[in-house]
Amino acid sequence: MSGRAQLSSYPWIQTRLALERTLLAWLRSAAALIGFGFAIFEFYERLDTLPGVRPPHHPGTSRLLGLTLVGIGTLALALALVQYVFMLRALGDPADPALEGVPRFHPGRTVAIVLLAVGAITFWVLLTRLPR
Secondary structure, three states, X not given: OOOOOOHHHHHHHHHHHHHHHHHHHHHHHHHHHHHXXXXXXXXXXXXXXXXXXXXXXXXXXXXXXXXXXXXXXXXHHHHHHHHHHHHHHHHOOOOOHHHOOOOOOOXXXXXXXXXXXXXXXXXXXXXXXXXX
């Protein structure tokens, strides 16, 4: 790295960091939706097995709600990841030679891909456990 970044590079850096923050916000939202959906599904599945609990008016509705939340969280994360990749491509590389040595590791993208896989697997497992 050759010295400090030029003042004209700061908007590029700010935009790049804004992209990272946006992806991380979507990541938190998706994790919450997937986790909450799984918790609803499991809670009502266990509740139905307890003795003395009245049967539900509409069997499977709460499980369907849990599955829907997991699906929405996974889909939202997939769309956010696609938007992130497209925006990174549109942003391009910095014009400042001082920024050429900056590592290109994207921890947010890595975590998003892992959570996307976890969400897809969770969705599939819960889908196979729905009552027929």
